[in-house]
Amino acid sequence: MDDVDLLVHGDFLYPVSDGMPIVAGGEVAIADTRILYAGPRKPDGSWRAGRVVGGAGKAILPGFVNAHCHTASLIFRSQTDDHAARSALFDVAFRMEKDVSDEEWALLAELGCADMLRAGVTAINDIWYAPHRLAETVERCGLRAQIANKVFDVRLEALRDGDYAHDAARGERRLRDGVDFVARWHGAAAGRITGRIGAHATDTCAPELHRAARVEATRLGVGLHIHAAQSLGETEQIRAAHGCGPLEYLRDLGVLGPDVVLAHLTYATDADLDAVRETGARYAHCPTIYPRRGRYPRLEDILARDIVAGFGTDWMMNDPFEGMRNAMNAMRLRLGDPSALDCARALWMHTMGAARVIGLDAEIGSLEPGKKADLILVDIDRPHLQPYYGAYAALVYYARASEVVTSVIDGQIVLEDGRPTRLDEPAARAAVAGRTPDWRRRLEMLGSRAVFGPGCACCL
Numbered sequence: 001m002d003d004v005d006l007l008v009h010g011d012f013l014y015p016v017s018d019g020m021p022i023v024a025g026g027e028v029a030i031a032d033t034r035i036l037y038a039g040p041r042k043p044d045g046s047w048r049a050g051r052v053v054g055g056a057g058k059a060i061l062p063g064f065v066n067a068h069c070h071t072a073s074l075i076f077r078s079q080t081d082d083h084a085a086r087s088a089l090f091d092v093a094f095r096m097e098k099d100v101s102d103e104e105w106a107l108l109a110e111l112g113c114a115d116m117l118r119a120g121v122t123a124i125n126d127i128w129y130a131p132h133r134l135a136e137t138v139e140r141c142g143l144r145a146q147i148a149n150k151v152f153d154v155r156l157e158a159l160r161d162g163d164y165a166h167d168a169a170r171g172e173r174r175l176r177d178g179v180d181f182v183a184r185w186h187g188a189a190a191g192r193i194t195g196r197i198g199a200h201a202t203d204t205c206a207p208e209l210h211r212a213a214r215v216e217a218t219r220l221g222v223g224l225h226i227h228a229a230q231s232l233g234e235t236e237q238i239r240a241a242h243g244c245g246p247l248e249y250l251r252d253l254g255v256l257g258p259d260v261v262l263a264h265l266t267y268a269t270d271a272d273l274d275a276v277r278e279t280g281a282r283y284a285h286c287p288t289i290y291p292r293r294g295r296y297p298r299l300e301d302i303l304a305r306d307i308v309a310g311f312g313t314d315w316m317m318n319d320p321f322e323g324m325r326n327a328m329n330a331m332r333l334r335l336g337d338p339s340a341l342d343c344a345r346a347l348w349m350h351t352m353g354a355a356r357v358i359g360l361d362a363e364i365g366s367l368e369p370g371k372k373a374d375l376i377l378v379d380i381d382r383p384h385l386q387p388y389y390g391a392y393a394a395l396v397y398y399a400r401a402s403e404v405v406t407s408v409i410d411g412q413i414v415l416e417d418g419r420p421t422r423l424d425e426p427a428a429r430a431a432v433a434g435r436t437p438d439w440r441r442r443l444e445m446l447g448s449r450a451v452f453g454p455g456c457a458c459c460l
């Protein structure tokens with residue numbers, strides 16, 4: 001009989017491991033922070049467990065890995081959803097962001113972390129403002145996170161007027177803040193928190209700032225996190241200024257490599273995708289935002305090039321189940337092929353695939369002995385999931401984030417009965433609700449259409 005700290009039981013175990021299919025009647029044994037065993041349930045008495053969770057009516061799967069997100073971005077919920085990417089960024093987000101304080105980002109991050117945990121996300125790769133404040137919440141709530149400060153040197157609010165004046169001092173200051181963040185937080189919370197250098201986007205940093213960010217990331221031994229080919233405004237700006245696509249541009253600057261996470265690639269050309277493949281840079285694909293913006297990235301061409309790719313949630317919406325289904329639906333509609341992107345592959349891309357994207361696939365992304373114990377329990381004892389036959393399709397096509405009832409990260413229970421165990425979620429909700437009238441007023445001053453609804457005379 002072996003001693004373990006935590007024993008997790010489920011009717012079905014989805015290891016998402018190459019060597020192991022779905023297991024009916026599975027268990028995961030956890031010692032300290034790591035998985036000791038994952039497989040068919042052993043006879044009673046095989047383990048002496050500190051605690052047992054799960055059981056009948058539960059499915060066990062790896063926690064979702066979120067390869068690209070902005071945890072505190074929920075301030076923009078319902079404010080950009082009818083916009084093209086360019087307008088969402090240039091007209092609303094970029095003009096609002098500059099006046100949001102670190103204190104406000106901190107309380108938004110608190111609620112955002114609760115949202116991530118409830119959605120079954122166990123690891124995030126975040127680039128945003130006030131990274132220290134997000135890190136403090138992550139440390140407390142038990143999430144695993146890679147975090148980067150948002151580095152840029154333009155006046156984001158001026159981009160809508162075509163003003164791309166680069167201010168070197170602003171860029172240096174924001175990069176220095178990013179470096180300080182990594183120095184303080186990389187490896188913190190017993191390794192749950194790691195840092196990245198976040199060069200916001202191809203067009204919002206001057207070439208010198210992109211190179212400087214690359215130098216700092218290499219010196220610190222961390223990766224880069226960059227938005228690339230996200231909007232038409234960005235790609236047109238890069239082509240006008242540099243005569244090539246955004247990814248060709250980053251490659252020619254010497255910025256790209258296997259430690260670079262590229263978000264979006266929505267407007268990437270063949271030459272751009274070849275640049276990504278040549279350099280080994282990795283791709284975070286965020287399936288829920290693209291249909292909303294009316295343009296879906298060429299995921300089939302990206303996968304055909306063997307570019308390492310996984311899913312993220314980007315901003316405002318954090319349901320991985322919705323994301324997997326959006327990806328499958330979009331690919332099938334795009335290609336007219338119902339076999340495009342099957343559900344096992346979709347689950348892989350939000351777990352192992354996303355873990356590869358952020359360079360943590362040796363530690364997380366699947367349930368295998370030796371890996372970190374990051375897993376979730378899904379309540380499959382719900383009417384809309386019956387009869388539950390146990391296939392990937394049973395979970396990926398039919399389950400929702402609201403069925404995630406337990407989350408274990410680093411061997412610790414951080415979500416129980418569907419509620420974060422280490423966050424005061426009611427207080428976080430109340431804090432956000434208390435600020436909402438002020439945010440509404442500020443958004444109204446920007447003319448944000450969704451404050452009143454489409455069709456309003458004040459609309460952008």
Ligand SMILES: [Zn+2]
Pocket residue numbers: 068069070227263314315
């Ligand atoms: Zn993003």
